[in-house]
Amino acid sequence: MRELCEQAKLNGRLALDVEFIREQSYIPKLALIQVAVGNTCAIVDPLEVEDLSPLYELVTTPETLKILHAASQDMEVLYWRTQQSPASIFDTQIAAAMVGLGEQLSYSNLVDRLLGVRLEKDESYSAWLQRPLSDSQIEYALNDVRYLLRLHDQLTERLERLERTNWSQEECRKYEGLDRYTRDPRTLFRRIRRGNNLSPTGLAVLRELAAWRDQEAQARDKPPGSILHDEQLVDIARRAPRSLDDLQRFRGLSSKIIERSASDILAMVERGLAVPEAERPQPKRGHRTSQNEKVMVRFLDACLKALCVREKLPVSAVASRNDLESLVRRYRQGRLATAGSPLLEGWRGELVGHVLMEVLEGRTHVFIHPQTGEVSFSPAESEA
Secondary structure, eight states: OHHHHHHHHHHTEEEEEEEEEOTTSSSOEEEEEEEEETTEEEEEOTTTOOOOHHHHHHHHOTTSEEEESSOHHHHHHHHHHHOSOOOSEEEHHHHHHHTTSOTTOOHHHHHHHHHOOOOOOTTTTOOTTSSSOOHHHHHHHHHHHHTHHHHHHHHHHHHHHHTOHHHHHHHHGGGGOGGGTOOOGGGGGGGSTTGGGSOHHHHHHHHHHHHHHHHHHHHHTOOHHHHSOHHHHHHHHHHOOOSHHHHHTSTTOOHHHHHHHHHHHHHHHHHHHTSOGGGSOOOOOOOOOOHHHHHHHHHHHHHHHHHHHHHTOOHHHHOOHHHHHHHHHHHHHOGGGGTTOGGGSHHHIIIIIHHHHHHHHTSEEEEEOTTTOOEEEEEOOOOO
8 A cells, every 4th residue: 555655646646435334333434445546456455454644644645636536425534534634636526517517427427428438336335344345346446446547637638628627626625624524513503403493592402412412422433313313302402301200201212312311411401501591592594585686586597507508517516596695685785795705706706606796787788599599698888
């Protein structure tokens, strides 16, 4: 492995993929690491190789490009081991979207479309922690990196031809942000389904319960949902039991859970109820969109789709409806309020954001060809 990492440094790039199992533990269990350098593909068994530091150092160094497909979960798994953000990532799925091949294209479909190679998918949900690995598992794992370098070559050429290299680099830099991998125990309650329906008092209790569950799951190396389900946390936060008798009346709380965790649960309820009223979290309420704003959003949505058709990009890779609603709200608050809007920054601003803003301001007109239906945009004529 050390020799492969040294060769990757010399080559300037490394194809990488990892297999992991996350259903049984707090931290996903790393089961297999696949790498490709030059013409060499290899599997590293993390259950056998004790020192993986050469690879981890490579993942976090900016001098060597790491090429992955749909890198999000792989980067999360590796962050748990390095406690450092990755650097210099090229995600072939992101690059494929940028060159108009479609959003969230699977690895096998991308290999088929660009290289004409059909890959088997039989081992997608394989038992990767089981040893020994079967021949089909090994072949499947090697295929996950075997074609990444060739994909990188082709996608890089297309990005350069379309002058979208910076777009892909900007999107891939999202993997370098620590906020992506770290989580604040005090804000976990905001991720819990149906939690926002609680009162401020209930939310204060839920905040304590969610932080406790995460700490308990980490200590026991269990998935948080195996400690208590989200629905159970919300139910406890709503009803705020004050005694063991109260807790035993909850449907779905097994005697095992009560025996192990009753005192902790009741302590978290007490702690949440003791939060002063002024410090209790408030439910997040969505912005009430006026009829005029709804019309503006629908119009911008049509403009956005037309721009994406012209550039052969999936709409969802460029902007969401929430992005459009935010832009409309900011626009109505005044020009200065639009500063910091994601749609006006980076490649999105260059491609669509500034055009949409000019449409809102009346500085760009929208035309629909009567025969072809093609939508075009042109500067408004200045008044004499």
